Amino acid sequence: MKLSNIKLLQDCLHIRRLPWLSVGGREIYYDDIAHIELMSLNGRAGASIALEFKDGREMRLGLSSEDDVKRLKVELEEIIRPKVIRDENPFAFDRFGGICKELVESRGSNIRKVADFLINQGICHLASDIHMEYSGDGLQVFFKIDGVLFLAVTFERAIGERLINCIKVAAGMILYRRDIIQEGRITQITNEGAQDLRVSVLPSEPGERIVIRMFDKLKSESGLEDLGFSHEILEELKRLVAAPQGFFIIGGPASSGKTTTLYALLRNLKALRGHLSSIITLEDPVEYRIAGITQVQINPKGKLNFAGALKSSLRQDPGIIMVGEIRDKETADAAVRAALTGHLVLSSVHCGSSAEAITRILDLGVRPFLLNSSLKGIVCQRLIRKVCKECINNVELGQDEWNLGDSEIMTDSYVQGAGCEQCRGTGYRGRTVIAEFLENRDGIGHLINNTSETEAIEKAAVAQGMIPLRKNGIRMILEGVTDPKEIKRVVG
Ligand SMILES: [Zn+2]
Secondary structure (H helix, E strand, C coil), rough: CCCHHHHHHHHCHHHHHHHHHEEEEEEHHHEEEEEEEEEECCCCEEEEEEECCCCEEEEEEECCCCCHHHHHHHHHHHHHHHCCCCCCCCCHHHHHHHHHHHHHHCCCCCCCHHHHHHHHHHHCCCEEEEEEECCCEEEEEEEEECEEEEEEEEEEEHHHHHHHHHHHHHCCCCCCCCCEEEHHHHEEEEEEEEEEEEEEECCCCCCCEEEEECCCHHHCCCCCHCCCHHEEEHHHHHHHHCCCCCEEEEEEECCCHHHHHHHHHHHHHHHEEEEEEEEEEEEEECCCCCCCEEECCCCCCCCCCCCHHHHHHHCCCCCCEECCCCCCCCHHHHHHHHHCCCEEEEEEEEECCCHHHHHHHHCCCCHHHHHHHHEEEEEEEEEEEEEEECCCEECCCCCCEEEECCCCCCCCEEECCCCCCCCCCEEEEEEEEEEEEEECCCCCCHHHHHHHHHHHHHHHHHHCCCCCCCHHHHHHHHHHCCCCHHHHHHHH
16 A cells, blocks of 8 residues: 555545545444544554444445556545536536436435535526525525525525534534534645635524525626726726825625725736735635735734724735725725825725715715825626527516606617526526716815715715716616616616
8 A cells, every 4th residue: 555545545534524424335424433443554464444333333345456547536535626527518406306206216316416516506507696595394495596586496494404514513603503603615626726615604593594606707707808898998997096195995795896996906906017016905804816916815803804904904015905895984995005105005885876975985984185185986786687699588568667757768678598408497697887986086075074875975976977877777768788687676
């Protein structure tokens, strides 16, 4: 037996990462095992694994031959780093039940394969998240695609519990704790390289609820031009981030693509400035690694909070700082001060409109004149679903259908998706961004200084040329990108 094999076994048998073993066709579950030990070789030809079960049984697996080791190595590798057979086309959801049943029941098969199947299908379907929650007697698995949940498959409770246990172990969580919130990560190997998945589990009454967040590597790597911003907004974005200092905000509600935009801006800045200015990001969590940028993982429960990390990072003399999100006065104050002392500060704020981002920050208690002197501009964005190109058709515009209440619309028809297999019958496929851009110039500063209402700021911004979100959405309807129902859903 080679030394590398021993090393692999030791790594693999690290107890928290071992969900199960299958020996001679018999499945041994992690849950049942109290203790595992790899017996050392002591220079002899064989090795063995000692298993101690919770019910007192013991089992020793002798690994006398190289073949045994190879077999176990293959099995263990499957547990830790499953090989992924990625289908070119995602399976339809109505086939999931049958496939999973086969995986659970087939000989030598196991629950990890079901988990892998679901995760890989999530990647194939371009899902942003996989939700698992109990309802009635079963565990329901939902895929979130283009911002909407689809029920993919339901498992009977016993299988559901095994599936949740398997995912918890794979994500490095404490299996026996079912009463605490836990967070972990799974690295899934796919044809396109490793994908990092963030997993969180929430204890709840019917049973634990799991959400697997899929990081879309493609999206994280896309440039500013690929995100779908209009030409005008793109130009404004580029012009603003070219400024040597100032405070710049990306606004929007949850899941509106703010982080993707911030990453694209950072990549753009890195390409523009190279080593001329160093970039530090403060994030919770660090969703995606960007080469050449210092990324700091914030731990709000620990000692490293946003405000503290921001103050410390200023001592490292960065040119550009990205603060993942501004949620409190201390962080907002620190960000504003950094922007006033020669740094370009980028951040995101949870808000419905650009004007609201200003009142949000003022509501945190930031002094108006400080915000006014640091703030350069705000882009507020939303993600909208695009009409599916496979089943697109023109619809005559009826009198009562158009409730967007915009008198400037000059059209008598719009596009709509009829629903097909490609778009799972929804009529939509893929998403793009709509945005509004508010620049802090002309009368805006006066309104900030006087802590004016959101409406007043909005009105002034429109007067100085801001095209509001809703109007951008209507433009998307006129351009045949989406339909009125989607714009109504997203911007009201
Ligand atoms: Zn379609």
